[in-house]
Amino acid sequence: MTDRVDVVIVGAGAAGATLAARLSEDASRRVLLLEAGPARKDAHADLLSNVTFALTQRDWGFSAQANPTRIVPFPQGKALGGGSAVNGGLALRPLPEDMDAWEAAGNPGWGWTDMLRCLRRLEDDDCGASDIHGTGGPIPVVRWRDEEFTAQQRSFYDACRAVGLDAVADHNDGRSSGIGSFPMNRRDGVRVSTAIGYLEPAASRPNLTVRGGVLVDRVVVRDGRAVGVEIIVDGARELIEAGEVVVSCGAIQTPPLLMRSGIGPGALLRDLGIDVHVDLAGVGANLMEHPGAFLFIVPNEGVCDIAEVQFQLGARITAPGSDQRNDLLLGMMSHWDLRPTPELRDVVGADVIFALTCGVLLPQARGRVAITSTAPDAAPFVDLNLAGHPEDERRLVAALRLMRDITRTAPMRDRVKGFALIDDAAWDSDASLGAYVQSVSAPWYHPSGTARMGPASMEGTVVDHHLRVHGIAGLRVADLSISPTIARATTNLTAIAVGERAAELLA
The missing domain is CATH 3.50.50.60 (FAD/NAD(P)-binding domain)
Known part of the structure; x- marks a missing residue:
């Protein structure tokens, strides 16, 4: 003792x-x-150059039930x-x-x-001290500058503007909706x-x-x-x-x-x-967990550079028909290297793809966590119930249609060779897109x-x-x-x- x-x-x-x-x-x-x-x-592992959406080596190695038919990694x-x-x-x-x-x-x-x-106290925000932001706190909050955007991310920004999304200077001002730089807790590449x-x-x-x-x-x-x-x-x-x-x-x-x-x-x-x-x-x-859906995109030659930062911009938006402000978050993964997963690469037919992704930020579905053993090192049972409520599925279907519209705008269409893992016929009905959502919905680990x-x-x-x-x-x-x-x-x-x-x- x-x-x-x-x-x-x-x-x-x-x-x-x-x-x-x-x-x-x-x-x-x-x-x-x-x-x-x-x-x-x-x-x-804290270098930003090593930060991706890939699973890390310093987690518990858990898995979770996404829905009744799918088990997913849940680091x-x-x-x-x-x-x-x-x-x-x-x-x-x-x-x-x-x-x-x-x-x-x-x-x-x-x-x-x-x-x-509390939010002001924790941050050292590059917006400077104000009624809504703090400086001198333990966590830097830094936004990407216009000149730092990659060509891939810039095309995403311009495409979002082309479909009518507003420009946002500060996603953390509590009022904004639209497309703008992701604030990040980074300093000197870390x-x-x-x-x-x-x-x-x-x-x-x-x-x-x-x-x-x-x-x-x-x-x-x-x-x-x-x-x-x-x-x-x-x-x-x-x-x-x-x-x-x-x-x-x-x-x-x-x-x-x-x-x-x-x-x-x-x-x-x-x-x-x-x-x-x-x-x-x-x-x-x-x-509660944020369910996300992906629109996987096969790029034209030379579009994806895996040495570039993977994400810089995001859009906080309200789903069509929703009365909950900013209940969706939309972003782009500039590149996704499929070479470490040859079985997926063979299905897609490309070494590197990119993706648009959207998550429901105020889901209606609820899951649960339970123990199945008294052993302290035993993995818990985790039922995420992702997109398990009809309203969550409806909002992700609407998001998929928006993401397709974004890829069809002038700033992006020349970057797109085609879509992967989704049949053309799926776009013909919300029911088909809903089935796609249930097959690919992924947790955002929140x-x-x-x-x-x-x-x-x-x-x-x-x-x-x-x-x-x-x-x-x-x-x-x-x-x-x-x-x-x-x-x-x-x-x-x-x-x-x-x-x-x-x-x-x-x-």
Whole structure:
């Protein structure tokens, strides 16, 4: 058993690393941060030149059920920085409406006014300091300049303008809709994760300890209070006692830890022989994920350069017939090298393709996460239920039609030789396009909502607006699993802001 600490945080991801760094600013507070991945940082993997949509080597190696007929890889960060260390480096904020919806779900202090304060604090924004942006924070937020756009990305921008999309100077101003540069958390060619932005500057603090290679089996609960965690290191078990336990394992890994600790759906836990401390049906429920669809494009000769940056521009738009603003995000992958997957290359008939992609940012479908074993290293069962609601499928079908229109504009049509993996006949009906959506829909790796925040009186909630787990003293959750609704954005900045807000609540 180690000496008792004031706060133990499980998971050094986007939220957990942020929280640890902020809490340790108080020199009187002993903070212990535990991470299953290695305690060292892989600098090579943080180079932007190595950041693609390909799977990384520093994740858990999970898979997930996309729909009843398809299993897909579902990487989750297993490294200092968590998801912020394995993602594409996009730094999109949630919309003001997203945060106000969190507050409206019975969570005072989580509306846009409060969360804007956290978003400004975390950033060093190239727009400069203002009422909506911050400077001097741990995470740089940088936009591509016009002269930096590749010819491929410029054609995409011009094509989007040709179909009527507005030009956007700042996707993070909370008001804009249209096409513009993706803000990115990058500096000097490096993606700045929370490991770099938050933990590195705090590394010399004597009151902050970061331990890697630690598998946390369970939260130890005595008489209704969390008193520490039981961990496994190199096969040996150890008890760490703490005044407060914070679980920050992300929306996929937080529910299994809570379940192994006796907190979750009572029937499931009893079936696995786990003593139930609190029967909370919401643990693992309400899983939200952004479903994306691709339009794969076979390029004309000389169009794709695999040495170029893969994505620079995006369009936040509202789906036809939707009353939810900016519920779609559209982008272009400038190149996709198929040579490492010869079976796909042979089907497509090209070594390198490019793609337009669009994701539903406010999906109606819900999935779930569950454990099938009490082993802490066992992969959880993950049902994403991608595009499992008719409205999600309808919006992706509309997005496909828009993407085809974009390829037919003057700025892009000479780059397109044809489409891959979609039959010409599929465009004849929405039903055929819907079937295509179900065959290719892919997660954007933004899982949220599996330990939903809200009053204990509200069915399906797990934590209150102070992040305290219902029915257990001394235990909180601080990651995107608390999301009542999913953010209409890539979710990295939202997760970091949750860490910032958690630090305020635990101060």
